[in-house]
Amino acid sequence: MKKELLIIGSGFAGFWSALSAIRQSRELKKEEELQVTVVNRDEYLTIRPRLYEVSLEGLRVELNKYFKPLHIKLIIGKAEIINTEQNQVTVATEHGTRLLSYDYLILSSGSVLKAINIPGIEKTFNVDTFNGAQKLEDHLVQLAKKNFSGDGASTFVIAGSGLTGLEVATVIREKANKILADHHQKPIDFKVVLIEKAEKVGNYYSEKAQDYVIETLKTKDITVIAGVTLDGVSHNGARLSDGQFIASQTVVSTVGLVASSLSSFFKGEKDKQGRLHVNEYLQLEEHHNVLAAGDVANVPVDSQGNSSVMACQFSMFLGKWAGHNAVNGLFGQALKPYNYTDYVTCVDLGQQDGMLTTGWERTLLSSGIEGKTIKMEVTTKLIYPAEDVQTALEDSYPEVPNVSQSAV
Ligand SMILES: Cc1cc2nc3c(=O)[nH]c(=O)nc-3n(C[C@H](O)[C@H](O)[C@H](O)COP(=O)(O)OP(=O)(O)OC[C@H]3O[C@@H](n4cnc5c(N)ncnc54)[C@H](O)[C@@H]3O)c2cc1C
Structure with missing residues (x-):
């Protein structure tokens, strides 16, 4: 029987978890022994950072363009209950309720407006x-x-x-x-x-x-x-x-974000945004076959006490890491400690204006038209998966450099 990796949510974290899982299963020559299933509310990877823009065109990427050729099963529905004793998730779909079992679960259901x-x-x-x-x-x-x-x-x-x-x-x-x-x-x-x-x-x-x-x-x-x-x-x-x-x-x-309410199915302390604390492998301490990635996870990123923030740069990386570690966990391989520490922010300030900051102090690095150009480079190119499925798969390595960094 194939091992079941279930991923809840296919934003930046879930999307990259799924691709990374397939990539790693191929590396381990275990692809035939693994089924990756993704549950998402709709059939798109929504480019949330662009939702404020003048036009809404091109802000959704069709998931099955990537998932179908990689044999990732996409179920459109809403995960409603997570039963960590039975390793099961109840999902409401258009065609009724489904009960999905998992060997490993990645929770990547993101965040919502407070x-x-x-x-x-x-x-x-x-x-x-x-x-x-x-x-x-x-x-x-x-x-x-x-x-x-x-x-x-x-x-x-x-x-x-x-x-x-x-x-x-x-x-x-x-x-x-x-x-x-x-x-x-x-x-x-x-x-x-x-x-x-x-x-x-x-x-x-x-x-x-x-x-x-x-x-x-x-x-x-x-x-x-x-x-x-x-x-x-x-x-x-x-x-x-x-x-x-x-x-x-x-x-x-625009009063801020809180973690998806699915985090409440897990015991343990949450942070003030309702995020789950995970260990360096992105596992929940109480359930090592559950990993959290993206806006729903709080991961320590350095020894100065900084932890991940709700942002694409973290969500994409956490996703790549989670997919990799879930597959290694499923097939008895060593897990990889999360080690991404850089932090930048890019903000659009309207016509001809944007701003880039770097580090946890958010030090001003670029502004005006230069800041705007960087912001647009990041949000219209670097946070999109490559058009070609094979290239996207190669980009799913946890080590692939931070997209925001490569823009600077
Ligand atoms: C307007 C806006 C601007 C932003 N600007 C920036 C920016 O400039 N830079 C930056 O780094 N970040 C920015 N962010 C934050 C960034 O978008 C998030 O950090 C990122 O989207 C988080 O990725 P994620 O995969 O964790 O979650 P999400 O992108 O939220 O994806 C979660 C997915 O899970 C699905 N889902 C949720 N619950 C369920 C359920 N119960 N069942 C099934 N599916 C479910 C959702 O439908 C969604 O598809 C911005 C966010 C917003 C809203």
């Missing part, structure tokens, strides 16, 4: 999932049809000034004006308001990088309201914790 408990939260938009980004775009199309007329129609409120908040705030005008142009209408001078809970935006950056962000927001005429939270949303505006009401028909929540 829920905030405020009245009218369902009226907010997001760029967390492809459907969320599509809903925002459809809404802007509806507003464009009425030339963004009406109370608050031409004001966009963005709640949360993390990297995604900065990207939405600096790009949404261009997106709305592109939609207007598609409808043969003239551009509008939209108002953009960025809400931040902390006293200052960008406090996760080094001083220089933070100053650059603050200056850019000023130059781009983005109103920043700091030291407040979003307290409620109605069809025509946002209420803030200081009592202000901002008339807006488009409130976008």
Whole structure:
């Protein structure tokens, strides 16, 4: 009987886990003895980092283009229950419930936008999932049809000034004006308001990088309201914790990410984002046949106390490592300790502008058009799998250099 490797979620981590598992099974000459099965909500690898962009075209990669030729089984459905005693996962599919057994499991179900408990939260938009980004775009199309007329129609409120908040705030005008142009209408001078809970935006950056962000927001005429939270949303505006009401028909929540709720099926302490702590081989201490990779995993990355962050650069590498180690574990080979330590951030700051930082202090390395070019190089090329399946397979080695590094 073949050994079963089950992978839940096929974002960056799950996709690369699957390819890496096949590659390693071939190296061990065990391909015929292994079945890799992936459960994912849909048939795509969604390029989440680009969901804030002006156009949603090309942001999904068809999984079966890679999986089919490699005999990776893709099941479209939602994993609902993980039974670690029985080594089984219950999956809800269009055709009913399925019970899948595993010898090894890789949990790579990613993260979701943090829920905030405020009245009218369902009226907010997001760029967390492809459907969320599509809903925002459809809404802007509806507003464009009425030339963004009406109370608050031409004001966009963005709640949360993390990297995604900065990207939405600096790009949404261009997106709305592109939609207007598609409808043969003239551009509008939209108002953009960025809400931040902390006293200052960008406090996760080094001083220089933070100053650059603050200056850019000023130059781009983005109103920043700091030291407040979003307290409620109605069809025509946002209420803030200081009592202000901002008339807006488009409130976008970018308040941060939390790990997939599937992490709750595992015992043990989680970090403040709900992520599972894993050992250097990406295994859960209580269940060595379960590995976690991507946004759902917290992996120590150095002796200074830094651990992985929810980002593609980690998710891709963790995936490659997890697939490799799962196969080695299944066939009695030594596991490979995770050893990727570098960290960069790239942020899009709208037309002609972007910023690259390096290291855990997030030191400013490039900005302006140069920063933008690097950002686009990373997100439109380097985080995509190679077109050719064989090349993608070769790229699935854990040792393959960090894509962000090779962009710098
Ligand atoms: C707008 C935005 C901008 C970003 N920008 C950047 C950036 O510039 N740089 C960067 O490094 N990172 C960025 N990120 C973060 C990056 O996208 C994530 O770190 C990365 O996607 C995580 O990969 P993952 O594979 O762990 O999870 P995900 O990409 O979240 O993939 C998880 C997959 O699992 C599926 N899934 C979840 N639950 C289940 C279930 N129960 N059953 C079946 N399938 C399930 C999901 O549908 C999805 O396909 C950004 C994220 C967003 C939302």
